[in-house]
Amino acid sequence: MKYAFFPGCSLESTAWDFDKSTRAMCQALDIELTDIPDWTCCGSTPAHSSNASLATALPAMNLQKAREMGLEVMAACASCYARLRTANHKVKTDEQERERVKTITGAAYAGETPVRHVLDVLVNEYTVERVRSRISKPLSGLRVASYYGCLLSRPPEVVAFDNPEHPTCMDELIDAAGGEPVDWPYKTECCGASLSLSNANIVGRLSHRLLAMAVEAGADCIAVACPLCQMNLDMRQADANAHGKLPPTPALYITQLLGLALGLKPDDLGLNALTINANAVLKKISSGERRSAQAGAAR
Amino acid sequence: MTKAVEWTNTAFLEEVERRSGAPVGACLQCHKCSTGCPIAPEMDLLSSQVMRMVQLGLDEETLASKAIWLCASCEACTTRCPMEIDIAGVMDTLRMLAVERKAAAPDERVRTFNDSFLKSVRRHGRVFELGMMTAYKLRTRDFFSDVDKVPAMLAKRKLSFLPHHSSAAAKEVREAFKRADEEEKKR
Secondary structure (H helix, E strand, C coil), rough: EEEEECCCCHCCCHHHHHHHHHHHHHHHCCEEEECCCCCCCHHHHHHHHHHHHHHHHHHHHHHHHHHHCCEEECCCCCCHHHHHHHHHHHHCHHHHHHHHHHHCCCCCCCCCCEEEHHHHHHHHHHHHHHHHHHHCCCCCEEEEECCCCCCCCCCCCHCCCCCCCCCHHHHHHHHHHCEEEEECCCCCCCCCHHHHHHCHHHHHHHHHHHHHHHHHCCCCCCCCCCCCHHHHHHHCHHHCCCCCCCCCCEEHHHHHHHHCCCCCCCHCCCCHCCCCCCCCHHHHHHHHHHHHHHHHHHH | CCCCCCCCCCCHHHHHHHHCCCHHHHCCCCCCCHHCCHHHHCCCHHHHHHHHHCCCCCHHHHCCCCCCCCCCCCCCHHHHHCCHHHHHHHHHHHHHHHHHCCCCCCCCCHHHHHHHHHHHHHCCCCCCHHHHHHHHHHHCCCCCCCCCHHHEEEEEEEECCCCCCHHHHHHHHHHHHHHHHHHHHCC
């Protein structure tokens, strides 16, 4: 399995741990990633809020480069993924948009490069059963609230590879990794995302709602697949606590949790980048391991 | 007493529909968008009210609202609208119209963030976080919020002191920005 990888700006800065864990996990699963050479920013929310032509052209420039590689694109950042998919949708459905992209980028592009999210690749190409067969250190006893956020699900006709109101792909992967997915109602509620810098108070309120619900559902940690969600739930957990004290709840990338279950070391997965450390998670996994070893010996 | 609104200005509705491609006129005020909106408590207008004001041609009031800037583009409204109006897309159009028409924004922070972000991309081809955050703080004169987080972010290598970029790609991006600005003027 081979993909052209689009890391995006967050993955080389605030979310370098998502980058590291995605690459390590894919390597462990024999999924080959080659970076799109000289990739550039997708434009994210500021582009689609400010300049509609730019919002399609910036992703299209990268998809043109990937077209040369003859591979499907895989993205990890949910926002990049949504912007790349939206650009494909626009050029496929709007002839004027296609013309604009040609004028702006100097080359034609009609949406020839398919774009996949790492979760989509894992569940719909690699398959959950194959992931299960590769697990060497099960997340035994670990209760995980899977948080999908907005952009992996909405709008469904552009981005969804799962049920947009009740997605289950991360829960299935957590189950395959030996963990316990918890049932909770805020899987696709918004964390405030790009308002993080401009309106931290709103993001604090929304993150508090999410964290409080995950705690109430009995989660030991939250699994995320978006750098903005991760930052709002992890680094801004102190801000969220201003809306009511909560026990520290680690928010790990799904690629970090799967990486641990595949036997990778915390350092290979960038766990040291977390603000709320994952010690409780690691302890729970190793005590689960000891319990199952003892049970095995008793038998 | 509430002011009576005469439904005479259809030009605004037509422009918003043309630019966004969304049939705003089809909104039947079911309020499904507003009930699912995560930012509704902080908004001065609910999303369904924004749709109604566009229908009524209340351009100045709509473009001067806080709501269009606080919309987080979570797409819950777009996904759930029974009339298939891309409400989040309409919010994008309204933000662009507000800038084009120089509407007085009640709060410049979101717009300043967008500008600082895009300037960074225009210059480097990718976002240079530390530079972008500094530019944003200088422009908003908001020097103190989040400064407590910077040392930890630097220690955890979440921010770097230098931009990551290839000069060839940055040049391509700069040219794309220039041409995209020209294309936008034709809309």
